[in-house]
Amino acid sequence: MTRIAIILFGPPGAGKGTQARLLSRALGFPAISTGDILREAVAAGSDLGRTAKSHMESGGLVPDAVVDEIVKERLARQNCTRGFILDGYPRTIPQAEFISGLFAPGKLATVVVGIDVDDDVLLDRLSGRRICPGCRKMFHVRKSPSGAGDRCDECGTGLVLRPDDAEEVVRERLQVYHRNTKPLIDYYRARDQYSKVDGSGSVEAISECILGIVRKRQGAGAAGN
Numbered sequence: 001m002t003r004i005a006i007i008l009f010g011p012p013g014a015g016k017g018t019q020a021r022l023l024s025r026a027l028g029f030p031a032i033s034t035g036d037i038l039r040e041a042v043a044a045g046s047d048l049g050r051t052a053k054s055h056m057e058s059g060g061l062v063p064d065a066v067v068d069e070i071v072k073e074r075l076a077r078q079n080c081t082r083g084f085i086l087d088g089y090p091r092t093i094p095q096a097e098f099i100s101g102l103f104a105p106g107k108l109a110t111v112v113v114g115i116d117v118d119d120d121v122l123l124d125r126l127s128g129r130r131i132c133p134g135c136r137k138m139f140h141v142r143k144s145p146s147g148a149g150d151r152c153d154e155c156g157t158g159l160v161l162r163p164d165d166a167e168e169v170v171r172e173r174l175q176v177y178h179r180n181t182k183p184l185i186d187y188y189r190a191r192d193q194y195s196k197v198d199g200s201g202s203v204e205a206i207s208e209c210i211l212g213i214v215r216k217r218q219g220a221g222a223a224g225n
């Protein structure tokens with residue numbers, strides 16, 4: 001049986017995590033976010049978490065060897081046998097080859113989708129974002145401000161800007177993203193496995209568009225790895 005790897009690319013703030021969850025629900029494949037796994041490690045304060053934290057706060061990337069090991073273990077689990085959705089991985093060509101190398105030739109069909117949004121739009125989305133440390137409610141200083149000023153209108157806790165949403169850090173994250181993703185997009189495009197979707201529409205519209213691409217590739221037997 002050929003399993004399907006759906007790989008999502010999208011800059012920070014493009015809604016990639018949301019799209020991965022919607023896709024997971026529609027297809028019944030697990031959505032595997034390296035970002036979530038790493039944040040859990042940060043919260044737990046493990047050695048891995050402390051290493052990850054220092055890289056994330058400076059807008060950089062967590063070392064490949066750490067991430068590879070986490071992903072490999074996750075893909076070995078039972079619920080990945082039909083397919084899986086990767087969000088935040090691979091970030092390098094060696095990692096792309098690492099993924100395809102985990103499966104026998106012809107046993108993995110790869111569908112890669114890039115969510116396309118302008119950097120200026122993303123910068124506004126992220127640097128305007130505020131979060132309540134009390135109840136986790138999210139706000140945006142212009143688009144969805146709190147009714148209680150700089151406090152949460154649900155629980156009264158003071159709102160905060162996450163360190164990696166600060167404007168200079170977002171600029172750096174976007175630069176890092178583009179620098180690292182361009183070669184991967186070229187890599188998958190050369191294998192006829194890459195499609196781009198317009199990420200400026202509604203969450204639902206973007207989701208429909210991605211599902212359409214996946215189903216089309218499923219119907220065509222999808223290009224092998």
Ligand SMILES: [Zn+2]
Nearest residue numbers: 132135152155
């Ligand atoms: Zn709150």
